[in-house]
Amino acid sequence: MASSSSLLAVLATLALLLSPAAAALSSTLSPDFHAETCPQLDGIVRAAVQAALTREIAVAAGLVRIYFHDCFPQGCDASILLNSTSARETALGPNLTIQPRAMQLIESIRSTAHGACGPVVSCADITLLATRAAIVASGGPTFPVPLGNLDSLAPAPQSVVFDLPSPATASVAALVQSFGTRGLGDVADLVALSGAHTIGRSQCGSFSDRSQRADDTFSRKLAANCSKNPDRLQNLDVITPDLFDNGYYKALGFNQGVFTSDMALVKNKTTAAIVKRFAESKDAFFGQFVKSMTKLASVPKPAGNIGEIRRFSCLRTNAESIVLIDTAVDAAGEEGFAASA
Secondary structure, rough: OOOHHHHHHHHHHHHHHOOOOHHHOOOOOOOOOOOOOOOOHHHHHHHHHHHHHHHOOOOHHHHHHHHHHHHHHHHHHHHOOOOOOOOOHHOHHHHHHOHHHHHHHHHHHHHHHHHHHHHOOOHHHHHHHHHHHHHHHOOOOOOOEEEEEOOOOOOOOHHHHHHHHHHHOOOHHHEEEEEEEEOOHHEEEEEHHEEEEEHHEEEEEHHHHHHHOOOOHHHHHHHHHHHOOOEEEEEOOOOOOOOOOOHHHHHOOOOOOOEEEEHHHHHOOHHHHHHHHHHHHHHHHHHHHHHHHHHOOOOOOOOOOOOOOOOOOOOOHHHHHHHHHHHHHHHHHHHHHHOOO
């Protein structure tokens, strides 16, 4: 058991590390931001993601969802990972099915990267890199992401979290308007980013609005499957569910989109033409997906790139971690006093 004095020394060191002088805040983002401070970063991320996908392929879709749900509301700041208070984003409707295993993988990568390079890489940057690695490992394209993002000091406000588009949205116009508020105003961005569903799965409750109508063969099948097993997970790409390709768009051509928002893409003249092009050419889909994912990673942050690099856990701010350490110091001190009494 560490003594109270040694724990206090650790606490003092951590407080120094957290001082403004020790935190080099950057306003310039770049794909090469960590080239000098952590040159082995890409290798660390790829190895961890590939090992995780070997154990459970569904983690790839979990990472993609975290990427979108973190970056869309207020820019990529790892706010969605904060999981220690009642105000956490994962307690809100759009994020209730965020994958804990994918969140833990990001934290595990942070621990490894900080052990190798020191605390120079943010959880926001690790989220971007891990998602890219998962897409590539699943057969998809690589793409540049702006690095040097700082981690937020608090969860995102509910108002911006609920700006996330709903899978039940039936109007392409509403979806385009929603995406446009984040600098994703090209209708091709909407269609390409929807293609991330090519490796996703969803619970019955997420598409109940479609399955309950049962107005076509596929929706009747969805309804029957969910009636037999309400807890089942439905592949969003019914052709090649574990491969990042253009199978999702091919399925839409057969009216086999799981979400109402998926089916909206083939019922609108403009988006239907893009769906058809992506279904016919994987290269066309990949080319647009690269552009759109890079734009998503560049969604403006209302207050700019301010925050911290979470040094102890991606799931807590540094201040929260210090409180936990302080509590441990107090507990150790009380135990030592009792033992010597």
